[in-house]
Amino acid sequence: MSQRVEVHGHTVSPEHYIDGQRVGSASTFEDRSPIDGSLLAEVCRGDAATADAAISAAVRAFPAWAALGPEGRAPYLHRLADLIDKHVDHIAEVECWDMAMLERSLKARVIGRGARNFRAYADLACEYTERVWESNGTTNRVVRNPSGPAVVITPWNAPFMLSTWKCAPALAAGCTVVLKPAEWSPLSCSLLFDLVDKADFPPGVFNLVQGIGEEVGAALTTDRRVRRLSFTGSPETARHIGRAGAENIVPFTAELGGKNPFLVFADADLDAAAAKAALQYDDAGQVCLSGTRLLVEESVVDAFLERFHRNVDAQVLGDPHDETTTISPLIHPDHLARVAGFVDRARANGDEILRGGKVSDLGGNWYEQTLIRPTSNDSEIVQHEVFGPVLTIQTFTTEEEAVALANSTEYGLSGILFTADAERADRIGRAVRAGTFWVNCFLVRDLTAPFGGAGISGIGREGGDYALDFYSDLKTLQILDGTVS
Numbered sequence: 001m002s003q004r005v006e007v008h009g010h011t012v013s014p015e016h017y018i019d020g021q022r023v024g025s026a027s028t029f030e031d032r033s034p035i036d037g038s039l040l041a042e043v044c045r046g047d048a049a050t051a052d053a054a055i056s057a058a059v060r061a062f063p064a065w066a067a068l069g070p071e072g073r074a075p076y077l078h079r080l081a082d083l084i085d086k087h088v089d090h091i092a093e094v095e096c097w098d099m100a101m102l103e104r105s106l107k108a109r110v111i112g113r114g115a116r117n118f119r120a121y122a123d124l125a126c127e128y129t130e131r132v133w134e135s136n137g138t139t140n141r142v143v144r145n146p147s148g149p150a151v152v153i154t155p156w157n158a159p160f161m162l163s164t165w166k167c168a169p170a171l172a173a174g175c176t177v178v179l180k181p182a183e184w185s186p187l188s189c190s191l192l193f194d195l196v197d198k199a200d201f202p203p204g205v206f207n208l209v210q211g212i213g214e215e216v217g218a219a220l221t222t223d224r225r226v227r228r229l230s231f232t233g234s235p236e237t238a239r240h241i242g243r244a245g246a247e248n249i250v251p252f253t254a255e256l257g258g259k260n261p262f263l264v265f266a267d268a269d270l271d272a273a274a275a276k277a278a279l280q281y282d283d284a285g286q287v288c289l290s291g292t293r294l295l296v297e298e299s300v301v302d303a304f305l306e307r308f309h310r311n312v313d314a315q316v317l318g319d320p321h322d323e324t325t326t327i328s329p330l331i332h333p334d335h336l337a338r339v340a341g342f343v344d345r346a347r348a349n350g351d352e353i354l355r356g357g358k359v360s361d362l363g364g365n366w367y368e369q370t371l372i373r374p375t376s377n378d379s380e381i382v383q384h385e386v387f388g389p390v391l392t393i394q395t396f397t398t399e400e401e402a403v404a405l406a407n408s409t410e411y412g413l414s415g416i417l418f419t420a421d422a423e424r425a426d427r428i429g430r431a432v433r434a435g436t437f438w439v440n441c442f443l444v445r446d447l448t449a450p451f452g453g454a455g456i457s458g459i460g461r462e463g464g465d466y467a468l469d470f471y472s473d474l475k476t477l478q479i480l481d482g483t484v485s
């Protein structure tokens, strides 16, 4: 009987899930709530032996899972999706304690997206049409072969949704998977594996390993039996994982940080632009896609700022369980110190703090929504991802200047533009370096669209067929015409 712990009325396993079973570890790490610092669980701290056991299970399970084909695998993914839908509240309540995203957002959309990920990829894998063509008297076809065991490493923000986003296409494509979630919010992914168990996945197909990145994470990514590495997190960690991939000749995708431009032109609907700009503080700014650099046409900056401040003034910092709260605490005291450090250095640099700039009076991990006017585009606060409720504001007078500012960091994850001019929308949408660019909207995504980053925001694309291709070895099968019947 595996061990379980009580988390505010929910029971959660602090153990790994390997080869269809809960498995413990001799050592553990503390998982504390960002809301009140309380100890939620002592979670199993995987080591090299844990990584070896999980990958061995994935290797053993791979041939039979691959042989099922997309149609044979789809029912498992659909069953899991249905189970997620039935347990949305349970998962949302635990993730709220563990990561402090607003409970109502988790319940209304974020956790349900996990179910949609499994359903969408199960269906998409079945719909694949092989490209077939004639050349040199032969028939060519492009066949997708599952590539082998995959390791998926995920960050602490939106842990359930982001993990399902990566694991669903891997499983649908026929890979077996070892998932390692982040150590600051490990619990909702553990709940996923209660459902994997209920959905009767064959043992070893889908495994969970808990632990510290530099320990079990490194052991997983350097194992030569792994055939795909899929990572979401910071550029620093991506460099480690990239080196492991290079050593073992293993393809990897990396979805990394952003320092995304939020452009506002004088012809834009300023009410809509300011309202969306204020929403960049959602989840305390711990969203990789957030438009953290406000770039506003000089002639409307005062009108924009007046509207922006009005929207931010209406936001409420508080307990993410509370219906009236709009801004939650940061994930961890160490992260709070990191965010505060960025702002303190900006202040010391002479950058102007237009609002916020300090830990909230609520104490704990809450940090005030902060807006900074930098002295220069080279300021650290403009050039580096903070991953907290900190925005900068700069102005431009021409479209060329706006694009140059937008493209002036090493990142290239997303971009947001507010304008009423269709030609400008097209020109700027093409010119700004970004994996995803939104015009007059934000965070609306189609799961079949490619997703990823340019520059140091990432390598490779996931989403739709792009993800299924990544988890497959594409093969050209060529048969001489007239030789087979």
Ligand code: NAD
Pocket: 153, 154, 155, 156, 157, 162, 180, 181, 182, 183, 211, 212, 213, 214, 216, 217, 218, 221, 232, 233, 234, 235, 236, 237, 238, 240, 241, 255, 256, 257, 258, 287, 288, 385, 387, 413, 453, 457, 458
């Ligand atoms: P992180 O890089 O510190 O950690 C991410 C994961 O990597 C964790 O599971 C961690 O345990 C693991 N890890 C750390 N060192 C490792 C190693 N040496 N080998 C293997 N695994 C290791 O990132 P984080 O702080 O958890 O997440 C925040 C970052 O993630 C931000 O930069 C944010 O922008 C980015 N992010 C990007 C996207 C996207 O889709 N582009 C989405 C969410 C978050």
